[in-house]
Amino acid sequence: MSDHKIKNKESLLSHGDAGAKAQVLELTERVLQRLDxxxxxxxxxxxxxxxxxxxxxxxxxxxxxxxxxxxxxxxxxxxxxxxxxxxxxxxxxxxxxxxxxxxxxxxxxxxxxxxxxxxxxxxxxxxxxxxxxxxxxxxxxxxxxxxxxxxxxxxxxxPVEGTTLEDLQEATDVMLKAGMWVMDINDIRGHLxxxxxxxxxxxxxxxxxxxxxxxDAVGLxxxxxxxxxxxxxxxxxxxxxxTFQDIGAILRKYHIEDKLPRNVARYLLDYDPAQExxxxxxxxxxxxxxxxLPDSCQAALEAAEEMGIPAHVLTTYAEGESRDYGTFMASLAHEVVKNERPFRAPCFLFSAGETTTAIPDSSLIRGHGGPSQEMTAAFAVAAEGLKNVCLLSMDSEGTDGTTPVAGGLTDGTTGTAAAERGIDLRKALREHAAYEALEPLGDTVLTGNTGTNLCDFNVLYIGTQE
CATH class of the missing domain: 3.40.50.10180 (Glycerate kinase, MOFRL-like N-terminal domain)
Structure with a gap:
């Protein structure tokens, strides 16, 4: 139970703002060990x-x-x-x-x-x-x-009788791309x-x-x-x-009734009460x-106290579009660096929840990624030039979206490093290819199974400014 959770720490520290990243990686390792x-x-x-x-x-x-x-x-x-x-x-x-x-x-x-x-x-x-x-x-x-x-x-x-594995796979894909709240997805899958x-x-x-x-639900x-x-x-x-009646309301809320496989729509909407x-x-x-879910931030507060670094929990209700959240985290870092508010450096800022990536048009997809990688890619764009600052975002179970990595770790140097290698972070975000952008830069976080699954865990570190 004492094995290291983060498998590529040395690679992550080999470039960029190594001092800031070392603090974040040490804290995240301690958090994951506590939550196993x-x-x-x-x-x-x-x-x-x-x-x-x-x-x-x-x-x-x-x-x-x-x-x-x-x-x-x-x-x-x-x-x-x-x-x-x-x-x-x-x-x-x-x-x-x-x-x-x-x-x-x-x-x-x-x-x-x-x-x-x-x-x-x-x-x-x-x-x-x-x-x-x-x-x-x-x-x-x-x-x-x-x-x-x-x-x-x-x-x-x-799959329930009358539906197939292919039906269930297609229905799940439809729900994920609709940007649905995970609990609504689980309610539908539960009935199927x-x-x-x-x-x-x-x-x-x-x-x-x-x-x-x-x-692993927001709000418990x-x-x-x-x-x-x-x-x-x-x-x-x-x-x-x-109930089946509740399921119908969820389908209408996201306007996906006509996008589901025929067998699935029939089972959920033309239901037999005996199948409830x-x-x-x-x-x-x-x-x-x-x-x-709040336990990840509580564990982070305890780890930060051990490390002697002030820390604050921003929220354990983080939801919404991942890239927007990444941009906000960068704006917060700018405010702390420039105006020393709402917190003073050095500090950790924690958040947990489940941000998502809506994909209304699958034809836009040119690669792979996940919400955490999109968050850190967006952070890198907006945090360009900041020193002694970095953001780690990860799916706490160890795999982010459709990729084999847990998430990303970027800092104020990432944007320049990407440009030098001909990697367009903004284009990667538009095409939902954050993995293909961050992996060559060495900015993805690899854990494998972590032993927990408390949705997303985000750590913003803002170090002392010279």
Whole structure:
């Protein structure tokens, strides 16, 4: 659990404003280490003999006929490894559906399926069916630990009857390019999956379920005691508060009814009430939150204090167009440098949330990228000439958009470096090719699986000016 999260630190420090970037990389490394799901689960619970202890609750593993562990999501690897650590010899079998498999992923009793994200795939479907087959064998003498992290709605995308994998992939692509709010996307995908919004739970009869989730949504309240269960929200074993009628309203809000595959539109709009997701609880579930989105900024404040650098949280509700956010961050840096307001250097400024990149016309796309890379590319344009200033933006789970990197790290020298190499950052932003612009400059951040998925994490550092 002590391996470095940022894999290309030396490369990132080999050029540009190395002093500023070193501060940001050190802080970000500390934040990611704090948020690792495997570490977090070990902090939340432990074993005493045959008893699994979570806060004030104890579960005697020896009294269960079978103990299973399912997990899915971008940090599903780390949850699966934690479950194996904690359950030990009491684990009967585990199944995990993940986005990327790491070299460190060594399992004893866990079957691994590499699903697709943001577009579901066939291997993910096989993993879903395996979970369903096991779930149907569970009874009152069994225990299930279920770990959920961001991305599981895609990775567990198992098309409902009457739709195909291609339908689900096309529908997801339509929603992403429409710039939809991620929770609206998840509500729709939840109704299109045989696993989501309580549908997996319909196959479980009587088993005790302990559910652990990293909640990666903007706006959820802070949790004061992570070892105490909270009311369950959604999940494959909970219940759904969203109906087909609500789904229709979402489709109309974004004007995508006519853009969806015919089978998907028919299923969602001409629905059979009998196909509605479960609207009440059908299982005995203790539901725990492992982390919420504001935790990344809280961890950053703690890390900054350790480093002795003043720090401030701008917001944990960051949304909107990524490139605009990057331009704003540059304008804020200019204000601090020029007028020493609203903060004085040196300082870190943190924000978290989920900014997006709207692509109304796919014909404009000439490359690859993601919201975090677009944010840092836009920052580089607007921050040209600033000294001892840099911005890191990353998707905290380790992959930004359609690329293999977590995000970008740019500073006041990036624009000049790009121009010297014939790279037009403004054109890259217009053509949604930020990856092709930043990667040759050595300004992309590589992490692989980080073990968490608290949406986007942004760090602006403004150092002392000479």
């Amino acid at each position: 799901a495997r570490k977090r689960l070990h902090e939340m619970m432990h074993r005493e003999g045959s008893e699994l202890v979570i806060g004030s609750r104890r579960h005697d593993l020896s009294r269960y006929r079978h103990v299973y562990a399912f997990s899915s999501g971008k940090a599903g690897n780390h949850m699966a490894r934690a479950f194996e650590d904690l359950l030990g010899e009491y684990l009967t079998l585990g199944v995990t559906i993940i986005k990327l498999r790491d070299e460190e992923d060594v399992y004893r009793k866990t079957e691994v399926y590499v699903g697709g994200h943001p577009l579901p795939n066939e291997e993910g479907i096989r993993g879903c069916q395996r979970m369903i087959d096991i779930a149907e064998q569970m009874g009152p003498d069994d225990l299930l630990l279920l770990g959920l992290t961001g991305g599981c709605s895609a990775l567990m995308g198992y 999956s045989r696993m989501s919004r309580g549908r997996l739970g319909q196959h479980i009869h009587g088993a005790k379920i302990l559910c652990f989730e990293i909640w 309240d802070d949790i004061t005691d992570y070892t105490e269960p909270v009311p369950i929200m959604g999940t494959p074993v909970g219940y759904d508060t969203v 997701t479960p609207q009440t609880m059908t299982n005995d579930v203790d539901y725990y939150i492992v982390n919420t």
